Amino acid sequence: MARRPKWWHALQDSKNEVRLAVDLYNRSGTERQLEAFIVHVTMGWLKLLQAHFEKSGQNIYIRNERGHRVRHPDDGGFKHRSLRDLSEEFFAPNDPRKANLEFFTGLRNQIEHRYERDIAALVAGRTQAYLLNYEQTVVELFGEDEGLADELRFPLFLSSITGDAVDSIKKVRERVPRGVVEWVQDYDTGVEAGIAEDQRYEFKVYLIPTPDRKQKPMPP
Template sequence: MVDASRDEAQLAVRLYNDPAETRSFEGFVVHMHLAWLYLLHGEMTRAGVDFRYWRSQGRVRRVERIDGEPKRWDLATCVRHRWPDEKDPVRANLGFFIGLRNKIEHRYARQQDALTAAVGGQSQALLVNYDEELTREFGVETSMATRLRFPIFIGSFTDEGERTLRRLRSRLPAALRTFIADYDAGLDETTAHDPRYDFRLRILQELAPKDPDALAVQFTRYDDLSEEQRVAVESMGKKGYVVVREQKRPVIGHGLLKPTDAAREVQEQIPFRFNTALFAKSWKELGVRPLTGDVHPEKTDERYCLFDERHRDYGYTRAYVAKLIRECATETGFRALLGTAPKDKVTGDWVGTPPLSATPPWKRPVPASEELLEDASA
């Protein structure tokens, strides 16, 4: 499923960058839709999630089938399962393209260039989000970075190119302009300005001497700029899109979390209490890292945890925190992973049936064998 997903994403980008393809943008949307669908199906298959549609016939539940094959969740259903928070910018971005696909499929062939200009930021975010999800769940070796390169283009590099793109955007049919405006208006302000929903860039020509170790396209995050630099960037006005490259920093353990910090982030995102003891139980259950004292402490699941040889301790990735949040967000998932009932974060009360160890002896159910002995003595 992952291989098929990557093939679809690669085809989507090839179509998007092909100036001779008359339906290039439609092809990009359709094939990225499939890439995301196969990726999320792959994640759920690995996690043991039943993503088939079921229907009830009286008291009997049956799997829905199409031509004899089980009908499986569509992308919209998969997205709701993967990102329960409606304000999540990745979910918002995918929701935008699901709605846009329904609008443009087999229509608006003459407006492909205008669409590309109008939603270029969302398109870039769709691809970046895909690669981040792919590598987070299936390892850095699956990244599309080595398959896809920044295309050579003119676009908004020239004044005439910019004017042409602006004219194209103004020619969008009213139905598409309304859809884009209504969708954006319905978003939370934080989500609408998040680069995971709309990835906007600003390109500056570099005049410094060439660095043999540098790439042709450099990426600098807005958050990495000083306040003075941010003011300068914002004062440049709205002109074109930007491409940037993550800066290399000599930081050891960058992005890794200590158990206390990781546990706190999990508790903030779920309705239950979650402490370091439960965090330790989670990595033991999932086999994320070896037990303390193991002769090979470095044998971790690198997606979720890394061993620090210098300090002889472990750092946990944000992918692992996200995994715990997903699996512990419901009572069923919490019990399945940790083998115990959760406690309400606010009241501290047990949710559902409390564990036996939390029930006083005189309130515990009497085993059937003891009931029989009591009946016999009576």
Template structure:
């Protein structure tokens, strides 16, 4: 029997890193689980791309100007970083790359005593991190190499019966300000479609199933929206409506008109801030489309929402906080006010 190629061993090492990442994340207790998950998932992604490049004839080494491989002081070859391989493999706006970029940046900002709350804040992105690995693994190496059948859905205790909005507020209030601001800045740089992509931030509704059990039942079933029947879609719309009543302000309740945003920001910064300046700001940070846009509701929902009934935009307290933080910096203020389409 012929020996396995080197790339195959690298691939197995990649899968082992991911298995370990999931085991560490799902273990009981709260000892650095998120950081451990990110570290080992990053190693899993690095080795996955190395295996792909090796098998397909790509180059995984760092080279000098003459094209020769470079060695470390200990004699080992220098390999390209995860970021370098990502840049070669993914298109710039691939949601999988953006998700990876998010965790590369987040790892350096984790404060360990708040890690549990940070993990809750980014749970959807954490799930996407793993699902993206699995889908890319299968895409490159086939179903026989998949790890999904080896990973188990964890048993958990959760505040699943509490009001969802209050639970989210509690988590956010306990996350360090620096981490929240970094996540906010990262999200502000994303196009709305990209921010809403499940490959960047995986979001699901958990609905208890109360019907009679059948042999085909599974603990959890994932269904694509496009595969639902009209009747099932109607039920999902009903569920979204119920959840929106709990999580999203009804009509303009709790949101601000532009003039109210101006008043709050102007009182908090040392530079002038008028309605014209506010217009400059929402254009510069791209929080909503311009007037007359084909889809006026395509906003960055953390900051701005479109009210269809009154055909106007309203803004959030998060937008006010963001503007105060950003415009308190003189260079940012000057850039915003000098911006032209």
């Protein structure tokens, strides 16, 4: 059996990180679910781009002025380029996936565990987009056979569509620490309107209830 290329192993590691992220997020009673989700999906993104760059023959290492790979002073391994660096090269500047990825890179440092559930509700649409963007990119780069859609039950975050929906969202925002809310608002201010409205930046679902036809009275 032929030996698998290095990029293939990086891709499988990437998908395993995302599998773990979804499992931890959906597991009832697990603390720090949002942080765990962000950490592992972000790692999945890093390994995904590394796999793509490796397969394409592009550089994934930090190099010195002479073009030589730089080693870590501690373990002697080669230093890899950061996710930010790879994403800057991979995505177009106006790609909503890039804005969504950068949002979660920054949000991780803002999470306060006491309020994590409220923060999760505040950014639910972007959390969904973070996951769907990953799946879209995997399929684009490596084909449907490498996708996870048939394997995982992706979480779907629904906001209430009742008349109290706006009040519910306001109450959530009131519970979230002011510093986190201000950080989210500041980030949104810097996002172009076209990107902010894109489903790849923040996934939004609108449900329209319909009457059950079985309950309709029969015509005379």
